[in-house]
Amino acid sequence: MSSHPGPPAGARREPASGGGQEGPSVVIEPDADRLARAVASALVARLAAAQAVHGTASVVLTGGGVGTAVLERVAALAAEPEREVVDWTAVDVWWGDERFVPAADAERNELGARRALLDAVGVPAERVHAVPASDAGFAEPEQAADWYAGQLAAAAGGSGLPRFDVLLLGMGPEGHVASIFPDSPAAADDRPVVAVRDCPKPPPTRVSLGFSAINSAEEVWLLVAGEGKAEAVATALGPDGAGLPAAGVHGTRATRWLLDAAAASRLG
Numbered sequence: 364m365s366s367h368p369g370p371p372a373g374a375r376r377e378p379a380s381g382g383g384q385e386g387p388s389v390v391i392e393p394d395a396d397r398l399a400r401a402v403a404s405a406l407v408a409r410l411a412a413a414q415a416v417h418g419t420a421s422v423v424l425t426g427g428g429v430g431t432a433v434l435e436r437v438a439a440l441a442a443e444p445e446r447e448v449v450d451w452t453a454v455d456v457w458w459g460d461e462r463f464v465p466a467a468d469a470e471r472n473e474l475g476a477r478r479a480l481l482d483a484v485g486v487p488a489e490r491v492h493a494v495p496a497s498d499a500g501f502a503e504p505e506q507a508a509d510w511y512a513g514q515l516a517a518a519a520g521g522s523g524l525p526r527f528d529v530l531l532l533g534m535g536p537e538g539h540v541a542s543i544f545p546d547s548p549a550a551a552d553d554r555p556v557v558a559v560r561d562c563p564k565p566p567p568t569r570v571s572l573g574f575s576a577i578n579s580a581e582e583v584w585l586l587v588a589g590e591g592k593a594e595a596v597a598t599a600l601g602p603d604g605a606g607l608p609a610a611g612v613h614g615t616r617a618t619r620w621l622l623d624a625a626a627a628s629r630l631g
């Protein structure tokens with residue numbers, strides 16, 4: 364990856380509670396395809412490194428175009444046995460957000476991830492932690508959100524949140540991440556998992572990790588491509604982030620903005 368000379372002055376925000384957290388780093392690739400390839404390689408390396416330390420790895424997936432393209436590239440890497448370094452039977456997969464639609468609906472982020480990667484690499488079913496679909500027994504997204512919070516707590520040994528090695532996020536043109544949109548009540552909700560209604564981006568009803576869960580991840584990677592995102596990228600990385608949801612996320616160890624040249628075109 365080629366590195367941007369550095370985030371604009373003032374891009375560092377919110378000092379780490381435990382120390383050691385650095386301000387966001389910015390990496391720019393020439394186009395969306397090169398971005399997806401580079402992120403896929405980096406993700407594979409990060410998961411392998413986590414497995415070397417912990418025996419297992421965990422990744423939080425995102426929906427969206429770049430997020431799905433990354434998973435397709437990871438699948439292509441996994442199809443090259445001589446280069447495979449991740450033990451996919453020891454990877455826990457979570458979602459940063461999900462559309463509250465029936466399980467077979469093509470809008471499900473889960474379905475996209477299964478098609479792009481999970482079906483191909485054989486992550487064990489018990490390690491694929493999907494957010495319930497709207498036909499999975501929960502009438503309301505609030506119930507699905509509470510259930511997912513319970514799954515996270517169970518994985519953490521009874522309470523709190525499990526370790527997230529890498530949490531992937533896309534970003535919308537207005538600066539939303541996961542399903543936390545500007546001015547959405549979810550932005551002010553400190554629960555780890557929240558129901559979100561009336562999303563401007565369809566489908567309107569979703570379940571999303573809240574900031575408290577997102578910001579517990581060791582590394583948060585924002586994957587952003589396209590000129591349509593350039594203004595929000597520049598704003599989020601500006602001095603105060605202008606309150607954009609994307610400006611409010613960070614990893615405990617690293618926050619990485621992984622951009623294509625078009626999305627980076629308004630950075631100073």
Ligand SMILES: O=C(O)[C@H](O)[C@@H](O)[C@H](O)[C@H](O)COP(=O)(O)O
Pocket residue numbers: 425426427428429430460461462472532533534535539540541542564
């Ligand atoms: O379920 C979703 O819709 C998302 O998780 C959402 O947050 C997405 O990542 C962004 O909207 C970026 O999507 P694109 O990369 O397709 O623009």
